[in-house]
Amino acid sequence: MVKDQEFLEKKASYCLGLAKKLGATDSSVVVKNSVSETVNFRNSKLDESNRSDNLGISITTYIGKKKSSISSSNLLNDNLNILIEKCVETTKNTPEDEFNSLPDKDLLAKEVRDLDLYDDSHIANDQKIDYLKKLEAAASNDKKIVNTESSFTQNKSNFVLANSEGFCDGYKTSSFTASSVTVAKNEKSMERDYEYSSKCFLKDLDDAEKLGNLAANQTIRKLNPKKIGSEKIAIIFDKRIAKGILSTFASAISSSAISRGTSFLKDKINQKIFSDKINVFDKPDMLKGLGSRNFDSEGVKTDTLKLVDKGILKHYLIDTYNGKKLNLKSNGRCGGTSNLYFENGNTCFKDLLNSDSKSLYITETIGHGNNIVTGDYSVGATGFLVENGEFKYPINEITIAGNFKDMFQNITLANDLEFKYATNSPTMLIEGMVVAGK
Amino acid sequence: MSNFFKKSDLSRKEAESIISDTLRKCDDGELYLENSKSESILLDDNKIKNSNYNSDLGFGFRAISDEVVAYSHSNEISKNSLKQSSENLKSTLKSAKGTYNHEIPKSNKKYYDNINPIEQKSLNEKIRILNDVNDYLRSKGDKVKQVTANFLGEQKSVEIIRCGGETLSDVRPLIRFNVSVMLEKNGRKETGVYGVGGRQSYDSYLKDENWKSVCDEALRIASVNLESKPAPAGEMKVVLGPGWPAILIHEAVGHGLEGDFNRKKTSAFHNLMGQKVASEGVTIIDDGTIDNRRGSLTIDDEGTPTEKTVLIENGILKNFMQDRLNARLMKTRSTGSGRRENYRHIVLPRMRNTMMLSGKQTKEEMIKAVDKGIFAVSFGGGQVDITSGKFVFNCTEAYEIVNGKIGSPIKGATLIGDGPSILKEVSMVGNDMMMDPGIGTCGKAGQGVPVGVAQPSILIDKMTVGGTKL
Numbered sequence: 001m002v003k004d005q006e007f008l009e010k011k012a013s014y015c016l017g018l019a020k021k022l023g024a025t026d027s028s029v030v031v032k033n034s035v036s037e038t039v040n041f042r043n044s045k046l047d048e049s050n051r052s053d054n055l056g057i058s059i060t061t062y063i064g065k066k067k068s069s070i071s072s073s074n075l076l077n078d079n080l081n082i083l084i085e086k087c088v089e090t091t092k093n094t095p096e097d098e099f100n101s102l103p104d105k106d107l108l109a110k111e112v113r114d115l116d117l118y119d120d121s122h123i124a125n126d127q128k129i130d131y132l133k134k135l136e137a138a139a140s141n142d143k144k145i146v147n148t149e150s151s152f153t154q155n156k157s158n159f160v161l162a163n164s165e166g167f168c169d170g171y172k173t174s175s176f177t178a179s180s181v182t183v184a185k186n187e188k189s190m191e192r193d194y195e196y197s198s199k200c201f202l203k204d205l206d207d208a209e210k211l212g213n214l215a216a217n218q219t220i221r222k223l224n225p226k227k228i229g230s231e232k233i234a235i236i237f238d239k240r241i242a243k244g245i246l247s248t249f250a251s252a253i254s255s256s257a258i259s260r261g262t263s264f265l266k267d268k269i270n271q272k273i274f275s276d277k278i279n280v281f282d283k284p285d286m287l288k289g290l291g292s293r294n295f296d297s298e299g300v301k302t303d304t305l306k307l308v309d310k311g312i313l314k315h316y317l318i319d320t321y322n323g324k325k326l327n328l329k330s331n332g333r334c335g336g337t338s339n340l341y342f343e344n345g346n347t348c349f350k351d352l353l354n355s356d357s358k359s360l361y362i363t364e365t366i367g368h369g370n371n372i373v374t375g376d377y378s379v380g381a382t383g384f385l386v387e388n389g390e391f392k393y394p395i396n397e398i399t400i401a402g403n404f405k406d407m408f409q410n411i412t413l414a415n416d417l418e419f420k421y422a423t424n425s426p427t428m429l430i431e432g433m434v435v436a437g438k
Numbered sequence: 439m440s441n442f443f444k445k446s447d448l449s450r451k452e453a454e455s456i457i458s459d460t461l462r463k464c465d466d467g468e469l470y471l472e473n474s475k476s477e478s479i480l481l482d483d484n485k486i487k488n489s490n491y492n493s494d495l496g497f498g499f500r501a502i503s504d505e506v507v508a509y510s511h512s513n514e515i516s517k518n519s520l521k522q523s524s525e526n527l528k529s530t531l532k533s534a535k536g537t538y539n540h541e542i543p544k545s546n547k548k549y550y551d552n553i554n555p556i557e558q559k560s561l562n563e564k565i566r567i568l569n570d571v572n573d574y575l576r577s578k579g580d581k582v583k584q585v586t587a588n589f590l591g592e593q594k595s596v597e598i599i600r601c602g603g604e605t606l607s608d609v610r611p612l613i614r615f616n617v618s619v620m621l622e623k624n625g626r627k628e629t630g631v632y633g634v635g636g637r638q639s640y641d642s643y644l645k646d647e648n649w650k651s652v653c654d655e656a657l658r659i660a661s662v663n664l665e666s667k668p669a670p671a672g673e674m675k676v677v678l679g680p681g682w683p684a685i686l687i688h689e690a691v692g693h694g695l696e697g698d699f700n701r702k703k704t705s706a707f708h709n710l711m712g713q714k715v716a717s718e719g720v721t722i723i724d725d726g727t728i729d730n731r732r733g734s735l736t737i738d739d740e741g742t743p744t745e746k747t748v749l750i751e752n753g754i755l756k757n758f759m760q761d762r763l764n765a766r767l768m769k770t771r772s773t774g775s776g777r778r779e780n781y782r783h784i785v786l787p788r789m790r791n792t793m794m795l796s797g798k799q800t801k802e803e804m805i806k807a808v809d810k811g812i813f814a815v816s817f818g819g820g821q822v823d824i825t826s827g828k829f830v831f832n833c834t835e836a837y838e839i840v841n842g843k844i845g846s847p848i849k850g851a852t853l854i855g856d857g858p859s860i861l862k863e864v865s866m867v868g869n870d871m872m873m874d875p876g877i878g879t880c881g882k883a884g885q886g887v888p889v890g891v892a893q894p895s896i897l898i899d900k901m902t903v904g905g906t907k908l
Contacts, residue, residue: 070493090491261620
């Protein structure tokens with residue numbers, strides 16, 4: 001069982017009290033507990049069971065404008081006494097930074113709504129096994145599938161965030177996640193792909209057979225890939241890759257990248273950075289949302305933000321420290337975005353495939369080729385060649401490259417948005433990228 | 439050394455009896471105890487942004503029956519908590535009927551000293567060096583727009599208690615010092631990153647103002663990139679410099695030679711044992727026994743002493759890297775490659791220091807042999823799809839080669855290749871093998887572990903360069 005609010009609050013207030021006694025002028029503390037249980041299957045047999053019980057505490061102490069922090073997994077008071085003493089001592093020896101402070105009191109979240117983020121139901125390992133048996137049966141139905149690895153995880157978490165301004169709140173969250181990774185093989189090639197479902201509520205999780213079938217089909221269709229020549233071409237990003245482009249956008253508008261001057265979107269506020277039709281939202285109060293929250297990691301209230309309006313950048317993602325540096329108020333984005341998404345475009349998926357007589361549909365990228373300082377983008381990719389709206393054959397061992405400044409201006413979105421992750425995008429078309437192959 | 443039972447209601451004797459009772463009918467397993475202390479001090483944007491200290495304590499209890507692994511971990515080292523874990527393991531492995539394998543090799547060798555690097559240098563002195571780094575780099579001219587530097591230090595004590603009470607332990611120091619600098623010229627911004635580290639005290643790397651050479655290298659890379667032009671797109675010849683570019687070896691063949699993927703036959707290498715997978719002259723080893731290196735370990739996280747494992751010898755595939763589980767199922771022995779990020783994670787076969795050994799040619803000969811291609815000197819990270827064998831890595835410093843001569847610097851680009859065939863495209867192996875500076879972290883199944891790489895300069899006849907210039 002995950003620890004209750006009372007236990008976490010008691011630990012938090014003990015730490016705040018001790019920090020004050022030892023000379024901290026301000027302090028904040030987060031106490032967290034998460035318990036997760038996982039069962040893994042491989043080739044229709046039990047492979048691994050894993051139970052994990054994680055306790056953690058992190059404390060930040062301030063003395064005027066000096067700041068330092070500690071964290072630990074050992075919550076015994078004996079240990080906390082030593083650590084907090086060390087933290088206060090380190091704080092004294094750390095140079096001042098004029099922007100260090102707790103959040104402005106009037107920005108702290110006052111009411112905490114129930115966003116339906118916790119499901120009390122418990123799925124025992126035997127029931128997880130039943131689900132995985134069905135999933136693996138579906139996934140291994142086709143003889144071309146030579147290996148299946150599937151997993152079911154139940155996670156229950158609870159936390160309390162408290163600070164010396166009197167803020168003290170927290171809530172439970174839950175998640176149920178099933179995934180399947182399959183390997184398909186024939187004489188010529190061996191390929192891997194996956195499917196995945198994660199929900200706050202057990203009853204909302206995808207059907208096991210559906211998940212297994214999707215994983216298998218997505219893998220089999222990748223067999224016998226070809227390498228194509230280098231050329232300028234339109235790229236269509238599958239939803240699971242398109243969301244990554246949105247995440248890169250989010251890191252480029254974080255107030256820390258902006259205040260440090262290390263983002264290609266610095267000084268672009270109120271300027272047109274996307275094509276006219278693009279709107280981007282960050283909506284923290286979605287019921288059962290995978291990224292939903294009542295306040296950010298500093299306790300600041302979070303409102304829905306329309307980050308991009310008709311292509312124009314309207315907000316940075318601001319926390320207290322970098323906000324003060326930029327002379328802006330925190331908008332509750334310490335720790336990043338919540339439920340971030342591109343609003344649907346007005347093209348259906350089929351028409352998007354038909355936009356160009358020839359394009360590449362990308363289902364997976366590898367490598368860390370996003371440079372948010374310059375906006376340069378270059379990653380390895382696998383996918384399919386699309387001609388006249390039809391998937392022709394699978395492609396691999398290619399790279400795709402461009403610069404986000406141009407790519408953002410050339411985005412067309414389909415109307416097939418769904419909320420499968422915390423960050424979501426409809427299928428995305430970008431004209432004029434460069435493919436390197438043969 | 440940590441005494442894990444000192445402040446617990448659980449005595450060592452009681453723990454041993456719970457362990458033996460749980461593992462009696464299993465094939466393998468152990469209680470893994472870990473206590474780590476780590477610090478991070480960050481200078482950024484002219485200020486000390488962060489000083490953080492972390493202390494982590496916990497255990498992971500593992501039981502294995504045939505192919506099935508049961509694992510349970512907790513932060514609380516107590517009688518209750520260990521008993522609960524034991525119940526969890528037993529319920530998964532109800533029908534276990536194995537014989538516990540008590541055999542574990544022994545060695546007295548140690549590859550680093552029992553020190554706590556965090557305590558060896560005062561906070562004030564670390565802050566002073568970071569400020570000196572900032573001042574030094576910012577004195578290099580107006581084009582320096584941002585400087586980030588940080589210290590990361592750690593001491594990790596581990597103890598492994600096996601069925602019957604056999605105990606193995608290790609204390610592992612680790613440090614890293616990184617510098618990143620951003621330059622701006624005519625509205626164009628570029629960064630350069632460099633770092634050093636390993637399993638010694640901070641001073642082993644930074645004394646005598648050695649930190650200046652780290653700053654100079656970061657600054658040099660950033661300056662080169664300020665002048666870079668768009669990278670070419672397409673297949674061409676690639677010369678890799680010595681040292682850190684060996685992450686090519688790590689991604690292209692290293693992961694594919696880890697035991698688990700080959701037991702499961704999901705690696706592109708699983709049916710190539712004894713066959714030619716690389717050009718003649720290519721020898722690759724994975725070595726956990728080099729003194730003070732980032733990827734070295736006295737014992738692995740199952741208690742097996744590490745070793746120098748020959749993976750590819752003169753082009754022929756010789757060995758996979760094994761932990762105890764995969765070794766048993768593949769009827770071979772552990773190579774001391776069983777590693778985990780910490781007590782929260784299960785053991786997997788992992789790399790340590792992966793190295794391609796020197797050949798006879800010189801870098802100059804390689805460059806001369808290229809009509810049109812690139813010379814890649816420094817890299818960011820890489821990634822591999824072990825099933826299809828396709829891998830990538832990102833250049834952070836590279837030049838074009840035209841008619842046997844090094845030309846202009848080119849922008850960062852991703853290079854992509856095919857693991858099982860890339861080493862057959864190696865046509866020259868240099869005589870200048872070099873270790874990386876000690877900064878690598880390898881990710882697998884959500885677990886990061888410190889690793890090292892090394893290689894001489896090599897010439898690859900055909901690789902796809904992911905630039906934008908057609």
